[in-house]
Amino acid sequence: MIDDKEIAPDLLDSISTWQVNRRKLLKAGLLAGAMTQINLFTSCSTELKSNNDVLNAQQSLVLETTLNVLFPDDGNGPSADDINAFGYFIWAIQDDLNRKQEANTFIIDGLDWVNKKAIQLKQTNFYSIPANHRTAFIDEMVKTKYGKKWVSAMVTLLFEALLLDPLYGGNKEEKGWKWLNHTPGFPRPTEELRYEVLMKKQLKIKQ
Amino acid sequence: MSNAKYDICIVGSGAGAGPIIYELSKAGFKVLVLEKGPWLKTKDFTKDEMTATRRDAYTPHLKDERHVVEKKDSKGKWYAQSTEDTGSDLWNGSCVGGSSNFMSAYFHRLKPKDFRLKSEYGPIEGANIVDWPITYDELEPYYTKVEEIIGVSGKVLPHKNLEPRSTPDYPYPPLKTNIVADWFVEGGKKEGFNIVPAARGIISEPKDKRQPCYHSNYCGSFGCSSDAKASSRAALINIALDTGNCEIRPDSKVFKLENDSTGNISKVWYYDFNDMKQSVEADIFVVACQAIETARLLLMSKSDEFPNGIGNNNGQVGKNLIFAGGGAGSGSIRFDQLSTEDRAKFDAPLTFVNQTLLDFYEIDNAPELGERLKGGTIDFLIEHANPMPKAFRSKYKGNTLLYGSALKENLKDYFTEQKRVRYEIFCDWLPTDNCNVSLDETVKDKWNDPVGKVKLGYHEHDLIVGNYLAEQAEKVMKNVGAIDINRSINGNPPTNLIAGGCRFGNDPETTVLDKNCKAHEVNNLYVTDGSFMPTGGSVPHTFTIYANSFRVADKLIERLRMTSDLESIG
Ligand SMILES: Cc1cc2nc3c(=O)[nH]c(=O)nc-3n(C[C@H](O)[C@H](O)[C@H](O)COP(=O)(O)OP(=O)(O)OC[C@H]3O[C@@H](n4cnc5c(N)ncnc54)[C@H](O)[C@@H]3O)c2cc1C
Ligand code: SF4
Numbered sequence: 001m002i003d004d005k006e007i008a009p010d011l012l013d014s015i016s017t018w019q020v021n022r023r024k025l026l027k028a029g030l031l032a033g034a035m036t037q038i039n040l041f042t043s044c045s046t047e048l049k050s051n052n053d054v055l056n057a058q059q060s061l062v063l064e065t066t067l068n069v070l071f072p073d074d075g076n077g078p079s080a081d082d083i084n085a086f087g088y089f090i091w092a093i094q095d096d097l098n099r100k101q102e103a104n105t106f107i108i109d110g111l112d113w114v115n116k117k118a119i120q121l122k123q124t125n126f127y128s129i130p131a132n133h134r135t136a137f138i139d140e141m142v143k144t145k146y147g148k149k150w151v152s153a154m155v156t157l158l159f160e161a162l163l164l165d166p167l168y169g170g171n172k173e174e175k176g177w178k179w180l181n182h183t184p185g186f187p188r189p190t191e192e193l194r195y196e197v198l199m200k201k202q203l204k205i206k207q
Numbered sequence: 208m209s210n211a212k213y214d215i216c217i218v219g220s221g222a223g224a225g226p227i228i229y230e231l232s233k234a235g236f237k238v239l240v241l242e243k244g245p246w247l248k249t250k251d252f253t254k255d256e257m258t259a260t261r262r263d264a265y266t267p268h269l270k271d272e273r274h275v276v277e278k279k280d281s282k283g284k285w286y287a288q289s290t291e292d293t294g295s296d297l298w299n300g301s302c303v304g305g306s307s308n309f310m311s312a313y314f315h316r317l318k319p320k321d322f323r324l325k326s327e328y329g330p331i332e333g334a335n336i337v338d339w340p341i342t343y344d345e346l347e348p349y350y351t352k353v354e355e356i357i358g359v360s361g362k363v364l365p366h367k368n369l370e371p372r373s374t375p376d377y378p379y380p381p382l383k384t385n386i387v388a389d390w391f392v393e394g395g396k397k398e399g400f401n402i403v404p405a406a407r408g409i410i411s412e413p414k415d416k417r418q419p420c421y422h423s424n425y426c427g428s429f430g431c432s433s434d435a436k437a438s439s440r441a442a443l444i445n446i447a448l449d450t451g452n453c454e455i456r457p458d459s460k461v462f463k464l465e466n467d468s469t470g471n472i473s474k475v476w477y478y479d480f481n482d483m484k485q486s487v488e489a490d491i492f493v494v495a496c497q498a499i500e501t502a503r504l505l506l507m508s509k510s511d512e513f514p515n516g517i518g519n520n521n522g523q524v525g526k527n528l529i530f531a532g533g534g535a536g537s538g539s540i541r542f543d544q545l546s547t548e549d550r551a552k553f554d555a556p557l558t559f560v561n562q563t564l565l566d567f568y569e570i571d572n573a574p575e576l577g578e579r580l581k582g583g584t585i586d587f588l589i590e591h592a593n594p595m596p597k598a599f600r601s602k603y604k605g606n607t608l609l610y611g612s613a614l615k616e617n618l619k620d621y622f623t624e625q626k627r628v629r630y631e632i633f634c635d636w637l638p639t640d641n642c643n644v645s646l647d648e649t650v651k652d653k654w655n656d657p658v659g660k661v662k663l664g665y666h667e668h669d670l671i672v673g674n675y676l677a678e679q680a681e682k683v684m685k686n687v688g689a690i691d692i693n694r695s696i697n698g699n700p701p702t703n704l705i706a707g708g709c710r711f712g713n714d715p716e717t718t719v720l721d722k723n724c725k726a727h728e729v730n731n732l733y734v735t736d737g738s739f740m741p742t743g744g745s746v747p748h749t750f751t752i753y754a755n756s757f758r759v760a761d762k763l764i765e766r767l768r769m770t771s772d773l774e775s776i777g
Contacts, residue, residue: 071614155602160257
């Protein structure tokens with residue numbers, strides 16, 4: 001287990017909220033009321049990146065950096081930033097209604113893992129590797145079984161951020177759909193018919 | 208006189224339940240429906256992939272309710288795993304209307320020979336093939352009833368395996384189709400194949416309070432917002448409710464059928480919304496929980512009279528589970544091969560093809576397979592329009608996981624430079640001793656009841672037939688310009704097309720139900736989902752499930768009327 005404090009950059013050190021072990025929070029289900037927080041996930045990625053209840057500072061930086069390697073700003077369609085992939089990921093990995101909770105934990109563990117590998121192999125945090133060397137580093141990671149599985153899980157969530165309804169925070173301004181000439185089905189979901197509402201009916205949770 | 212509050216209590220509300228609910232309510236009987244899932248109304252359905260397919264909000268959470276699946280490994284050794292661990296589940300739709308809300312509604316009738324599979328084609332070693340206790344002619348009026356009441360659209364054109372019909376055509380005209388439908392017909396002609404329109408359980412014109420299909424773009428796996436799709440909820444239950452005779456209790460999970468000392472069911476027990484145990488009495492009970500859960504409920508209902516589960520003193524409950532055999536394949540038609548006009552038409556958000564090839568329903572021109580054997584149905588389709596499955600197809604190139612610019616290029620190409628067309632094969636999933644439902648000894652659901660253990664064995668013959676049909680389908684696929692064609696014919700069952708497990712038949716020793724779908728051993732228990740089917744035919748099952756349920760409804764009305772006549776005389 002990596003000690004957050006030990007490797008968090010100085011700049012971030014002072015922000016005490018980032019010292020919290022967010023996964024404990026997750027497991028305790030304190031974030032169950034996703035509905036009340038949704039504006040946070042959809043509105044301001046920049047703010048989320050610097051302060052969110054789900055990841056610590058270092059994990060946030062690793063996530064942001066990884067997303068831009070996996071879905072770069074390369075002139076071909078939107079980048080991870082353009083579709084608010086970061087905001088979508090934060091929403092998705094705190095969603096404790098998800099049947100596959102272990103998938104969320106796996107994503108977060110992978111953020112720690114990739115950074116640990118960067119420190120081991122490059123003697124620096126993943127996000128401090130020069131931008132033009134990051135893809136090569138991920139290429140190396142994907143050669144391992146764990147790394148391939150993790151990147152694959154990241155790509156799956158990226159697809160969701162790109163292609164699900166903007167209601168969930170990704171696909172900002174329908175940029176994913178526009179880029180791929182995709183016509184959505186109609187009627188589209190609304191705030192009142194978000195998946196959490198339907199899932200709670202299925203799980204018989206009073207709402 | 209019976210002091211039961213309800214004449215009839217139905218467990219489940221999907222395709223197998225709907226016709227009973229509809230007919231009995233209309234006939235004036237007091238009907239109670241216990242449905243485990245929530246009551247979602249038409250307005251609750253949207254085209255949200257998150258809800259429908261990514262987070263599966265229409266089916267139970269696997270941590271609460273699961274199955275144990277038994278499969279063979281590559282060395283032929285059986286192993287069992289909880290679906291909670293594998294994540295692949297056997298649920299299809301848990302809400303009022305069941306999976307019928309989410310089906311694609313390809314509606315094919317069985318053919319007369321399907322009712323006498325053993326007599327027509329003889330036995331196959333290792334397969335428990337039997338003839339049905341009823342004939343096609345007995346079911347035909349009920350297929351017609353389904354077409355009218357539930358609403359089936361299509362166009363009857365002659366072909367060599369066309370089943371006899373009492374009406375010349377479907378009551379609803381065919382749905383609008385994508386231009387590729389014409390290409391498939393032409394592609395078939397080049398091979399000498401007669402490709403004909405496929406019927407759908409989707410209305411193309413208004414009916415009662417239902418609106419016609421407006422081609423919403425996402426159909427299979429999604430609820431319908433116009434009620435055009437022939438779900439049991441939209442087409443039957445909503446009308447039953449108007450009679451004032453039908454009560455729906457959603458969030459009511461039945462866990463036991465309790466019998467009295469005569470062996471009749473006296474009450475059913477269920478967990479309500481708050482997980483409290485409740486019971487209810489009725490004169491007659493109908494179970495239609497979808498084949499696996501139906502067998503499980505019967506097996507769980509143990510008593511002194513039925514130590515192995517109700518109706519199971521002959522040990523037949525759960526045996527001979529079947530699926531739809533066959534598989535699927537797909538290939539891409541690249542836009543640069545098309546004229547500008549054709550490209551625009553092909554790329555339009557109109558996803559229906561509705562063309563089917565039934566020339567090989569019986570195979571009599573393939574000596575390498577035998578003189579004459581049962582074949583199946585080939586449907587032609589376009590891949591589903593919802594984007595996530597398309598994205599998954601773009602995730603790898605060969606075995607290489609893509610990311611970065613390579614991934615983006617692949618996505619862009621997949622979505623904007625081509626469209627994938629598909630074929631689906633339906634052939635018999637031969638019933639065997641290796642495909643069945645029992646109770647798991649150790650794994651429990653959230654109420655601490657034993658979960659269903661599902662053994663998923665298949666017969667090699669299914670793959671031989673499936674591959675033969677796939678070869679025919681692929682000839683047509685090539686003729687329409689599809690490249691990069693892949694095929695998936697294997698022993699993995701389509702987990703949305705389930706039947707069998709409570710066979711009907713005349714012999715009380717070897718079957719669970721009599722020919723009217725009443726349990727041989729229990730005088731007031733009927734089963735009307737696909738469980739009754741001893742063989743499944745070479746089509747998806749729902750048209751037949753609906754038709755049979757209408758047939759049983761007539762028997763029930765007859766019986767209840769007779770009882771009330773006797774009571775009034777007495
Ligand atoms: C995506 C998809 C596409 C499909 N496409 C087609 C198609 O094109 N053509 C076709 O013929 N078929 C299709 N099907 C299959 C079709 O939906 C089923 O064959 C049909 O709905 C089966 O009817 P049923 O009554 O057995 O089960 P269901 O319709 O699933 O109904 C069973 C109901 O019982 C309830 N239940 C279960 N256990 C209990 C309990 N213990 N207590 C109370 N209630 C209980 C369930 O919640 C459910 O609502 C498709 C299915 C899916 C999911
Ligand atoms: S409107 Fe048509 S395409 Fe859409 S779900 Fe209903 S039947 Fe399917």
